[in-house]
Amino acid sequence: MRENTRIDWHARVEQALARVFASLDEPLAWQTLAGELHASPWHFHRCFRQLTGETVKQCLRRLRLERAAFQAAHGEARITDIALEAGFETLEAFLKAFRRAHGISPGGVRKLGAWAGTIAAPSNLHYAPGEPRKHFFIADKGDAHMDVKITTLSPLKLVCYRNFGEYWNLPGTWQKLFELMASQGVAMPAPTGMTVFHDHFDEVPMPDKRSDAAVYVPQDIELVEGLFRYETPGGLYAVKPHFGSCEEIGTTWDKWREEWLPTSGWQLDKTRPSLEWYQGHFDFAPPELHVTLLCDAVCRA
Template structure:
């Protein structure tokens, strides 16, 4: 990978962090998504996905970290007061601030103030977040052109742990259409990231590719178009629960320096095995990331 290209991507993330840090310091409202994406020179469509992959944390986690870091700096001032610190970093009440502080540090603000060495150590820890690491990741990626194809998709909204049941319902629906023997592929489209969205609100399109004529849709199952254009394809072996992290690695370790940028289309996954019949360590899936040649 070209280190200078990766450095460029990390500089983009640094610009976003600087913007968020300024906002936290001033106690203002958080910038809109479009503003953050513009600061990073990234498409709003993929901003959160790229930010998380390269920063090692979500935007929300960055804001929470920066608020706590600001609080520690204020508490290090002997003249600072806990109430003023809480209001300065955006908490409505000292009680809400104290709860968040104790959850983060297992200590109250007053207790932390009395432990000078620990306070400084926590400042240093929060100042240096984990950054997406490419050094230990060996990825085999190929860029392929995929013709558009149709699938029958059922929207699942809820915990990702329930996806097996959602696919079972989709297979039952296909069986009722008398088309079970025409299933030629199992696909999935994550519309939300389970690490960022509350479990009950997380959306995922479960999909089956069919040979022959398309089944007529209904209120529960609808045709969906996948593919079309160029895609970076990465083969994953292991738990399907690790596919989000694998997608992060694809973005952080392969995309910079690849000569490609992301297109405004959702990634999708092609599943090859049934988790109920295949050991977790042997599960196989292909991750598809929409790309196009970089113009720069």
């Protein structure tokens, strides 16, 4: 696509996205959008997907599921009503789609309360009630161009607090780590923080998975009960930067493991942990600018 044509279509897709955001409560076909933009349906469909990384149908479905998560977390509406509002004919279909998208049930989201509920999207556009719609970022050039680097990481000495089982329990694990570290007089958040996944593999049942909320603390401190020291083994890692909220990380990680890793010439080294390495203090930037390095231990295939 030529640059001037790309800019013209970027403006058209901006209009289409504004219509999509305004149509979460009504049926909307991509053919209708194409007609409103005076474009051929086929050409509109191709350009919308090329620039946003999603089809109109996928975008609508994702935004409705994000809204459903917000309603489950922050409202008192019945889950059945939320399902119908999201465009699902049956509660069973909604629950299945919700869990596939978010990794948790609507009831689980309601118990968590403070939960963003965004789903990873190349455009970085998400359901955000009360906030003006942001301009979208043009999607990257496809999975073959995934920005993955193979690099050697040095060992890091960390102080950790462990979580067993569901990863959705990790926010509480981090909160407990902060409380215990604060009781030791260590200022939080620490400059270097990461989640260490010891069993981030499909063959390990979820109840048996171990994950640690971990921080690098330069000075020696006496550890209270519940905290322990751990040194990452270092070595070769495949590192993928993720831009967006923590809730979107799982989808990004699954995507590049499924689409980049099989053709990369590398394989997972399951003797070493995976790392979710947070860059900077998230409180000082909007979610779309949060940067996390997803690090998988690898060896030659």
